[in-house]
Amino acid sequence: MENWITGLRLIQRLEEWAPKKLAYENDKIGLLVGTLNKKVKKVMVTLDVLENVADEATEKKVDLIVAHHPVIFHPLKTVESDEGQGKIVTKLVKNDIAVYVAHTNLDIASGGVNDMLADQLGLDETEILQPTYSEPLYKLAVYVPEGYIETVRQALGDAGAGAIGSYSHCSFITKGEGTFLPGLETHPFIGFPGKMEKADEGRLETIVPEHLIDEAIARMIAVHPYEEVAYDLFPMKNVGKEYGLGRIGKLAEPVPFEDYCLQVKERLGVDGLRAVGPLEEKVQTVAVSGGDGNSLVPYARLRGADVLITGDIYYHTAHDALLNGLKIIDAGHHIESVMKKGVRQYLLKAIREEAYDTEVILSESVTNPFHFM
CATH class of the missing domain: 3.40.1390.30 (NIF3 (NGG1p interacting factor 3)-like)
Structure with a gap:
């Protein structure tokens, strides 16, 4: 089959x-x-x-x-x-x-081409070189009856909601009283159709990145005991996870630029490369970008990179980098x-x-x- x-x-x-x-x-x-x-x-x-x-x-x-x-x-x-x-x-x-x-x-993407290159080059403490996108965040608030708050909280956390930095399953709970009138055709978890009902509930709040909204809500509804789940979703102005082009990181120790060029040639498996800058000077902070890296030269300079490794660099861009003290290794577009x-x-x-x-x-x-x- x-x-x-x-x-x-x-x-x-x-x-x-x-x-x-x-x-x-x-x-x-x-x-x-x-x-x-x-x-x-x-x-x-x-x-x-x-x-x-x-x-x-x-x-x-x-x-x-x-x-x-x-x-x-x-x-x-x-x-x-x-x-x-x-x-x-x-x-x-x-x-x-x-x-x-x-x-x-x-x-x-995280773990994409630029992270692969940074890993292959042995860079530590890597960060994004040029941020290009920040994922929107949302506040999800759901009303849960006593006795089920922990179940719903766990489901949301397991779906990826409530992640703040290195912490997960973050949430806040406010206790209160919920009221509702079940319709005659309903099958309420608490109370009876046609009769006004009050219930001890908790307002469970957590933060959800945009790409996880559907999954988080689906898991929340799956474990929530109510027939109709009341929840709110609010857009936030907090900055979510950042994405961007290029990476910048450090070598374990400074090395002469000429020696580092030979290391890059070996690590990336290229037959030759072009180097811009004094070969005797030492480098330690390294920026890297697969493909055309001309637009990233200013970002590499501003972030304090000693050298930018890229796949394509223009003649006059190389001149500008040289004048501003930034070394460049053009290892060819095929490094991608x-x-x-x-x-x-x-x-x-x-x-x-x-x-x-x-x-x-x-x-x-x-x-x-x-x-x-």
Whole structure:
């Protein structure tokens, strides 16, 4: 019997980690080719979707490609099957291979591309380099009869409500008296239909991040004894969890910039890199960003970074960084291929949790367009 997860469910799980709302405006993310309305026997994870990747996916009978870089970034005026992007799209469609892209949302997500790079570089005490999004918070208040307050409080905490910093299950309870008149067709937990009733209740308050609202309310209602649960939901101005581009952290001890460049080359597995700044000076505070890091140069300077490691840096941006005392390592855009193993591990975990047999493989095709001579 086939026991394969659907494309829709798999992507729902992926978006729990890297929701679309984290992505930059106008970023080309999500489903770009094919359909997710099908069973998925085999998934392939890749950095880029080039023609050789499409051929590999066809040969390996892949149903869904999960990529970091969009297969279609600029709108196509035509789809010609024998040239350009049209060749890739045609092969994918012919072989019923869907392509889903998680780009800047995966860069920004906790544990995403930039955290993977920071981990691979051995950085400690990492923080977000450029905050881009703060999750809205809500105050949830629910009225619970005596004897059930602890049950409801526990359910909300287990759903993730009441998390403040390193503390969980935080709440506040105010005791009072609730009144209600059950309708004639009701089956009240307390009292009788058509008779005004009073009950000793507690107002249970807790804080809920936006993405957990539905889950928290569902769990609350599931254990609440009342037929109709009275609760309030208030938006708050408190700052929720922050997300953003890049990471900044520290090395265990200062090292000469030249030595550190060689360490980065080895840790990221690149054939060569470009370095900007005096090689004899020491570095310890390190900023990192996969992909184009030009916009992050001012943030790296303001946060006191000694060096910014990135995938692309412009000639004149390098001049500006040099003038302002910021060293730069341009290790090439392909360093983002670190996402392949990370995404595979996440998808496999999600598939196993739901007891499916879908296979997840890594693309073996070379997509780095550069050679070091």
